[in-house]
Amino acid sequence: MACYVQKFGGTSVGSIERIQHVAQLIDKTYRAGHQLVVVLSAMSGETDRLTKMAREVSADPDDRELDVLLSSGERVTIALMAMMLRNLGVKARSFTGRQVGIVTDGAHTKARVSRVDTQRVLAALKEGVVPIVAGFQGINEASDVTTLGRGGSDLTAVVLAAALHAETCFIYTDVDGVYTADPNMVPTARRLEKISYEEMLELASLGAKVLQTRSVELAAKHQVPMEVRSSFQDGPGTRVVKEDADMEQVLVSGVTGDRNQAKITVIGVPDQPGIAAKMFVAIAAAGINVDMIIQNVSQESLTDISFTVPRGDLKAATSLVQDLAKEVGARTFEVNEAIAKVSLVGVGMRSHSGVAARMFATLSRDGINIMMISTSEIKISCVIEEKYMESAVRGLHQEFELEKPTIV
């Protein structure tokens, strides 16, 4: 008898019909005799509806009250699911974040889980009950409801899987796994059978929305195997597991393209120690996430500094840079929104060299100019002109033969 956690996202429980369908999936696992904990999100659209109401009553709604408001959505889905399952003869019982024992810090709307009291869930499992758990929510030490931030239901699922030493944490969503590239961009993109935690983290931070980043971090830390599956079609998904020898034989696991980038170049900066630091300290203090930074070779004691920020932060960054450029005595600055970042991810890069050179050659062959480069142990990213993004992703997908099934 194995213990599984199954998490279903908002689209999977977005209507009475969807809830009915998911109830049947749960019923199947239950009939197979497994221990089972189910984690649910709010119905799709519900969180947006509630957020909109909050904005209507207040331009800057109180965070504690926002959590009371937003946590109501999951209560609806867990109650409906438990009713439906009981109808099917499954001994199901709803659990709020409090009842499932998720205790967090006090950071409302983005709380971090500090501990899990599994007593009630364990007792329920022992009775043969299937706990239907409200994702995304916990309580703080003052016994107030907190929420775990966007995608927080994934985190609830992994936290419980870790605490219960579950065999696998299934994340059911509207896609059937993680692909070698966005299938909308690359028709030959292939579903990966498995992927390492680290690759998944790189992909998530590159904008793949399949799994919430923190949940993958936690799964890696506690070695909880995850599997992304579709609740809309049968069949296997993508397993997210510990890196193994098979994976290292594959050069590249996936290629991504990310338009959510903008570049700022500060021109004619005096090349003196401490000036770059001054700029980036100020930008970080404003809560703006700088991704890549490059600095040109100095000419006549003047240098150019380029960096990228998420497009949503560009306005704030620009107004900051305006002041900073003046302050440090730079000549001027330029903003470029028409850029994109293409990246290759794969643990194979650790043991194989030449991936970067092949990437640059491929882009060059297709006449695509590289503006910036950054690398990690298992990732290479290039900033290019936005208009070339799709062709770059397609070219790289082909060059590294990602459409071909791996040997494993």
Added chain:
Amino acid sequence: MACYVQKFGGTSVGSIERIQHVAQLIDKTYRAGHQLVVVLSAMSGETDRLTKMAREVSADPDDRELDVLLSSGERVTIALMAMMLRNLGVKARSFTGRQVGIVTDGAHTKARVSRVDTQRVLAALKEGVVPIVAGFQGINEASDVTTLGRGGSDLTAVVLAAALHAETCFIYTDVDGVYTADPNMVPTARRLEKISYEEMLELASLGAKVLQTRSVELAAKHQVPMEVRSSFQDGPGTRVVKEDADMEQVLVSGVTGDRNQAKITVIGVPDQPGIAAKMFVAIAAAGINVDMIIQNVSQESLTDISFTVPRGDLKAATSLVQDLAKEVGARTFEVNEAIAKVSLVGVGMRSHSGVAARMFATLSRDGINIMMISTSEIKISCVIEEKYMESAVRGLHQEFELEKPTIV
């Protein structure tokens, strides 16, 4: 500095605009320097929406899960109201049923309050905070959410008012008080300035939906003064208070008409001891509430027994009586749905005689036949043909001069 409880019903918080308006009412009391606890219902229509979803997933939804589902509606209104009030500069904080310390028995969907732990609310009041409390909900000893049944937010308000020894428990609704008759039926109906708990209880059990019956019982027990007010217009409402000498000078406080009645007559019942008991024990066991019962004088050892039931229970009652009539050897039975009950209520009846005679004379003068009569210390009810109900109510309202302001 007085302590007040203000409860706002579903129509009073039915939209963002209504919540804005109510926030201003609360703000006004707060600025006057009073201690204040606010109790809210779910937005009007929300409970019906959730109930409908429950029926869609299950013909007989589990009661525990129904409570998890239904209690989500109040969480939305308390969070929105607290946000809005904080915007206005009021130190408001939302409290769920659990947080406000309402502990109930385990009877899901119709739980009874067993105790109130006011610790958290008292601490909040001491800090100058206005607790915004989710009505209708509590928790049982197993720490599961329970709900208090239809109109349960009134009960939450009175329970808190009693526990906090509040000066007055204001019930804000969409009418500005209790009237001498339904103004839709009697254009000259007059708002009562005050009414006794007992009169209010009689009126509530006669179908006046202004206040929930149990909340009035509890208010009477703890001598909590209540006041029904409109949140849609300014001005005083109706105070519900302990009976006083003024009230006894008034013969009749109000007249009601109730169509929600049906009459069953069992004809030719053998007049033997125990037969009537047998019938009514069986009917009570089926959960059907019998209101009035009359038995004709026996002729040749046969008698007729008539009784009234709510129309919603008529189908169940009829099928029961079908069997019972056969069992006790009755000749046949008749059903009459076209009846109504008109009632006079007033504590003045205790000290004044002749009210009943005047009621019968009035109905008789207008050619209205009385089918059944029942009386209590402060109430007289007559069952008549349904088509005469409105004219009977109008005639009685005029006969007892209810349109005229009382001396008090």
